[in-house]
Amino acid sequence: MRLRIGTWTWVAALAAGVVLVSVSVVSTQQPAARAYRAPRAPDGHPNLNGIWQAMNTAHWDIEAHSAGPSAVRDLGAAGAVPAGLGVVEGGELPYRPEALTKKKENLADRLKLDPEIKCYLPGVPRATYMPFPFQIIQGGEHVMLVHEFAGAVRTVYMTNQTEAPADSWMGWSNGRWEGESLVVDTRGFNDLSWFDRAGNFHSDALHVVERFTPRSADTLLYEATIEDPKVFTRPWKMSMPLYRRVEANAQILEFRCVEFVEDLMYGHLRKEPRKQ
Amino acid sequence: MSCRLGIVSAAMLVSGIAALAGHAALAGQAPPAQSATPRAVSGATPARAWVQPRTPDGQPDLQGFWSNSTYVPLERPNAVTKAFYTPEEAAAIRKAAASREQAQTAPGTVDDVHYDFSQFGLDRSQAAQAPNLRTSLIIDPPDGKIPPMTEDGRRRVAEREAATKGVGRWDSAESNQLDDRCLIMAGAGPPMMDAAYNSNYHIVQAPGYVMILTEMIHDVRVIPLDGRAAPSERVRQWMGTSRGRWEGDTLVVETTNFNGKNPFRNSSERMRVTERFRRVSDQVILYGFTIDDPSTWTRPWTAEMPMQKTTGPLFEHACHEGNFGLYNTLVGARLEEQRAAEAARTPKK
Numbered sequence: 081m082r083l084r085i086g087t088w089t090w091v092a093a094l095a096a097g098v099v100l101v102s103v104s105v106v107s108t109q110q111p112a113a114r115a116y117r118a119p120r121a122p123d124g125h126p127n128l129n130g131i132w133q134a135m136n137t138a139h140w141d142i143e144a145h146s147a148g149p150s151a152v153r154d155l156g157a158a159g160a161v162p163a164g165l166g167v168v169e170g171g172e173l174p175y176r177p178e179a180l181t182k183k184k185e186n187l188a189d190r191l192k193l194d195p196e197i198k199c200y201l202p203g204v205p206r207a208t209y210m211p212f213p214f215q216i217i218q219g220g221e222h223v224m225l226v227h228e229f230a231g232a233v234r235t236v237y238m239t240n241q242t243e244a245p246a247d248s249w250m251g252w253s254n255g256r257w258e259g260e261s262l263v264v265d266t267r268g269f270n271d272l273s274w275f276d277r278a279g280n281f282h283s284d285a286l287h288v289v290e291r292f293t294p295r296s297a298d299t300l301l302y303e304a305t306i307e308d309p310k311v312f313t314r315p316w317k318m319s320m321p322l323y324r325r326v327e328a329n330a331q332i333l334e335f336r337c338v339e340f341v342e343d344l345m346y347g348h349l350r351k352e353p354r355k356q
Numbered sequence: 357m358s359c360r361l362g363i364v365s366a367a368m369l370v371s372g373i374a375a376l377a378g379h380a381a382l383a384g385q386a387p388p389a390q391s392a393t394p395r396a397v398s399g400a401t402p403a404r405a406w407v408q409p410r411t412p413d414g415q416p417d418l419q420g421f422w423s424n425s426t427y428v429p430l431e432r433p434n435a436v437t438k439a440f441y442t443p444e445e446a447a448a449i450r451k452a453a454a455s456r457e458q459a460q461t462a463p464g465t466v467d468d469v470h471y472d473f474s475q476f477g478l479d480r481s482q483a484a485q486a487p488n489l490r491t492s493l494i495i496d497p498p499d500g501k502i503p504p505m506t507e508d509g510r511r512r513v514a515e516r517e518a519a520t521k522g523v524g525r526w527d528s529a530e531s532n533q534l535d536d537r538c539l540i541m542a543g544a545g546p547p548m549m550d551a552a553y554n555s556n557y558h559i560v561q562a563p564g565y566v567m568i569l570t571e572m573i574h575d576v577r578v579i580p581l582d583g584r585a586a587p588s589e590r591v592r593q594w595m596g597t598s599r600g601r602w603e604g605d606t607l608v609v610e611t612t613n614f615n616g617k618n619p620f621r622n623s624s625e626r627m628r629v630t631e632r633f634r635r636v637s638d639q640v641i642l643y644g645f646t647i648d649d650p651s652t653w654t655r656p657w658t659a660e661m662p663m664q665k666t667t668g669p670l671f672e673h674a675c676h677e678g679n680f681g682l683y684n685t686l687v688g689a690r691l692e693e694q695r696a697a698e699a700a701r702t703p704k705k
């Protein structure tokens with residue numbers, strides 16, 4: 081009996097391994113099966129409605145990386161960085177030399193500088209692949225992207241498109257349908273959000289063009305082309321699959337993290353030291 | 357931003373008054389005595405046949421930008437004994453209220469530079485505001501007042517007051533108000549109450565879901581319409597968890613699972629809010645809510661208000677990210693304490 085369980089465990093582990101490897105390959109190398117035609121929403125456009133989530137380690141580092149220790153000693157293995165094969169096409173980010181220096185400084189001082197730690201709005205494309213679900217609500221005039229992290233919301237204007245009226249964390253998004261893809265063109269960013277926990281960053285010249293393309297009933301191909309001449313020498317692209325949260329009761333829950341960071345941000349300004 | 361909304365809103369207001377001329381309850385004719393269904397409220401003969409707009413999948417179309425800004429108080433003022441004002445009375449009250457808001461900042465003062473209510477559109481009179489002749493938002497009980505509290509409710513109020521006794525507002529971030537902490541606006545709800553300004557909402561519908569985005573602190577509810585049950589009682593949220601369904605052309609949303617940390621009028625975390633949204637014209641959604649919290653009030657109570665169509669868009673309200681006010685008040689409070697302590701040590705001459 082023990083032997084049998086052991087054998088099945090091996091088979092399962094191997095199968096899981098094959099799946100994981102193929103997922104990794106798909107995420108960076110192969111375009112989705114273009115032949116897939118998505119079910120239609122009532123208005124005739126591909127139906128992207130649903131709750132979606134990335135399943136990779138891009139939120140730690142969009143570039144390929146080895147596993148690494150936690151930045152907070154007390155978190156031990158729970159805070160350690162899982163390895164990742166990267167989601168950047170071509171492998172490496174085309175930083176300008178001075179920007180690469182800043183990226184390294186960001187990483188070295190991440191606990192102080194990473195906007196995620198302060199519960200700031202995550203920006204784009206970071207919001208898409210944080211380890212939290214987001215929901216697409218596909219109205220006719222507006223496609224909404226509602227993220228669990230910090231309750232970040234993006235409005236994609238499908239009609240009445242204008243230039244960004246002001247800089248913002250989540251940018252100003254205009255969208256259009258191209259065949260099976262929802263294409264979202266976003267500008268008007270501030271220079272305060274990052275791409276990941278590894279200090280990869282952008283300036284207020286950031287321009288993101290995202291493509292959300294159904295690749296099967298329960299997966300989307302997510303591609304984002306990044307242009308930021310102040311930080312990068314050329315445009316570059318990331319891609320990854322997004323997975324539908326298929327649980328019947330899946331929903332976006334509150335992650336109102338402001339109260340979780342108040343002691344971190346303002347604790348030194350308390351009248352009385354915090355009671356432990 | 358507010359300025360821009362304000363200018364737009366003034367135009368919306370004028371068109372709103374015209375569009376609402378036919379609504380009985382809102383115009384004060386034949387006021388329903390009891391908790392009115394939206395149909396009863398909108399039951400006056402409209403000037404022309406109005407067809408309920410629908411989404412491609414057939415839901416009544418509530419989509420767009422709406423405002424619930426109002427000068428009508430939740431509870432009827434003590435001196436008022438009727439349920440509706442005349443249009444003249446309502447206009448006078450509105451004018452006086454707007455001027456009180458604008459008078460909050462005197463021209464040429466520091467306050468004025470910070471918050472000029474008239475310039476930045478912060479007074480409600482510059483918002484898109486549906487005309488409403490009601491003397492209170494509460495329509496049931498008929499006296500327009502929140503019903504008496506239960507013993508449990510009174511005890512909870514006393515406990516909450518005791519817990520904050522001796523705690524200064526600026527002793528720590530946590531002792532400050534929720535809105536100053538950018539956690540949530542007091543009126544974010546549900547139920548959705550108007551805020552002092554930016555009382556704007558964006559509704560988007562997709563098959564099986566209605567999303568309601570509040571401008572302030574980008575508070576958002578994604579409401580499933582598939583009949584699913586509320587989650588485990590262990591899941592507690594600031595805005596609760598909402599479940600919706602269509603009853604005819606009325607969207608009914610039931611919300612439970614509150615965390616009790618932003619109590620609506622001293623409610624408990626066991627409050628159940630039932631909201632009703634019914635579009636009654638191109639310009640107006642009639643919004644009603646019933647509060648059922650037997651541990652706080654002796655009976656359920658119901659309020660109703662029109663939401664006025666306004667023009668978008670909503671801008672990103674990154675409150676926490678730019679919360680210099682909280683930081684600066686804490687720094688200032690510690691500095692004042694330090695100076696006071698130094699003054700106490702310095703021998704008086």
